[in-house]
Amino acid sequence: MIGYIERFLGDLTTSSGEIAELIRALDGDGDAQAPVARLLRQAAERELLDLAPGESPDDDERARAFAEAWRRWHGHWEGLRAWFLDQPGRQAQARMLRSSARRAVTQLLEMVGRLNERRMAATDLEAAPISRGDRWRASPSRPSGMPLCVPPWSSVAERCMKSS
Secondary structure (H helix, E strand, O other): OHHHHHHHHHHHHHHHHHHHHHHHHHHOOOOOOOHHHHHHHHHHHHHHHHHOOOOOOOHHHHHHHHHHHHHHHHHHHHHHHHHHOOEOOEOOHHHHHHHHHHHHHHHHHHHHHHHHHHHHHHHHHHHHHHHHHHHHHHOOOOOOOOOOOOOOOOHHHHHHHHHO
């Protein structure tokens, strides 16, 4: 999963610059003759044809529908621009995504490291009673008659000590 995220971030980093340049080229100088203005107009006109094929709405209705479609397509274009171009006072969303994803990968790796440390500590704790029990069984201070298999901290050991 981390490998996939790192590949995605690499591709995003590589492609973001190229996409930003293409967006700037389509924007032109921001005038009405910019290539994107023509494309947005064509998309809005096509949307009008798809909405009412064969009908011929009056000029006012057509103008309202065209203006609405153009605003919608222009909003899509502005959303695309926001993803790849920095604006005054705001970073591009692709840049913010890269930054957030890098932090998330770092945090994920740190968490996995902590979990591994805890797992290793738990394994050490599981082994500790066995070695403590082994030391006790071999101890000369073990009460006579105390079965070797009974650890001193069990309730059976207490009963054995009382009976001896």
